[in-house]
Amino acid sequence: MTDRPAATRLPFTLPRLGLGTAPLGGLFEDVGEEEAAATLKAAAEGGMSYVDTAPRYGHGLAERRLGRLLPASADAAPVISTKTGWLLRPRPDGSPGEVITDWTERGIRESLESSLTRLGRSSVDILYLHDPDDYPDDIRRTAYPAVRRLRDEGLVKAIGFGMNHSAPLASYVAEFEVDVVLIAGRLSLLDHEALPELLPLCARTGTSVVVGGVFNTGLLADPTPGAMFNYRPASAASLERARRCRELCAEYEVPLAAAAIQFPLLHSAVDSVVLGCRSAAEVTENVAAARFPIPDELWKRLSRAGFVPERVLEERVG
Template structure:
């Protein structure tokens, strides 16, 4: 997977493949410090230079580990994105406590300042407003103006929105000047929701697009009984569809994860795909899948079966 220097608002090029750090914060199961260190070391060795994190990932643990355990690179500095809109409130004993929303300028600044301390950085490349689905008035009045100020001050290089639903995200892109969006789970082999409004709008506005959740919480990595689909146990219909998709990939000797990872980049508006990794083995497997050659015939077969929108292949060949 190569970097895609598509025309957009960003003052830098987003690597085509990045690593999400929610697993390093203990998403679904705990990860030891040693495992986290090995994961980040392997990512650096694999040439991964984009890392996405957030205060809510393990109540600051993912950010702290990324800042402490990611070894300095001898080449280009990595691209780092984090998120804001939620404040961490520890208990008196110092253990993780509650997470509260705060879209005020003071709250946005406090969140970023704490993130920078955990990351050991003076600035980050992207600051996403994190899951602001239900807060359009607060975003309009205080949060968006606040992140614009942070960009003007050089504390961040790009303003973004990160969400799990493409409709509200498209509304924000239409209303504001947004440098980049992170859409999770809504543009995959099993879910084409983002194609209808968000991606065409981003192409028009020059908003860069990062796609996460390409495995839909695991189902497209391994469609076995007990697999998760969008953070819940996979229903029978989704499990069957994933198995059908895997069978088509098997017929071309292509691993299902390879098709799942590379699918979003069929759309010209998509700049990068980020994958959460909890181990060195996952980093190695995902990096290999991102580079695995996929024949055009397989994309065409997946399109006939409804896993790939036909228009993507028409645009690709046109």
């Protein structure tokens, strides 16, 4: 990976590699407290100095773990982002209950205040409006003005949107002053949805881009029968494409994971890639993949095969 300065609205430098904490909240399978602690320790040691979380990750579990396990010192703490727009409603016995949408200013503030309590912090670096695809009127009327005020009050340093679909995300970037966006699954070796509109728009507006879901829910990590692709079992066609991508990488003795992680960072609009990890071993493997040298000729081969659009190679920095 090549570090580079970026002309963005962010008042801080966004690390090139981040840790996604949905797995630490129990996505797909439970993770024990000791393993969560080991994962965070490995991430810090490996230079993953950005941590992304959300109230919905394990009904607050991921945030609570970060509050217990991350360093409290501002000098040692990573960049932290969390999300808002959804409220947790536990059952009377304290066990996880409903997750409800609330885009009102009161709901946005309650969500952030609850997150700060779980995280054990007085502020966070980034606050994303989380999956607001179906609520454009609420975003315009109450939610976006609310996060603007939270930023003005210093409770968050930057605001943005975290979504799985690039078209509505692009519409929000075009309409509002957005510091940063997190787009998941739509800029990968198998999915280029974010490329035509969202990334050029962010480049023009100075909006930082964080990319998640580079493995498309696992298919690009391990393209074997039963692998998931965008939260569903991969089709035969998707599995075949992922295997072909792996074969091309193998010709150059490059792990498929290395190409998957480094691909979004070829584009000058992308500032960071966030990787969901559930163990210290996964962190170590992904950090090594992020640093694995990839020859230019492989990128060109992947481009000719349709996995890397030519315009991305043209955007390559470093």
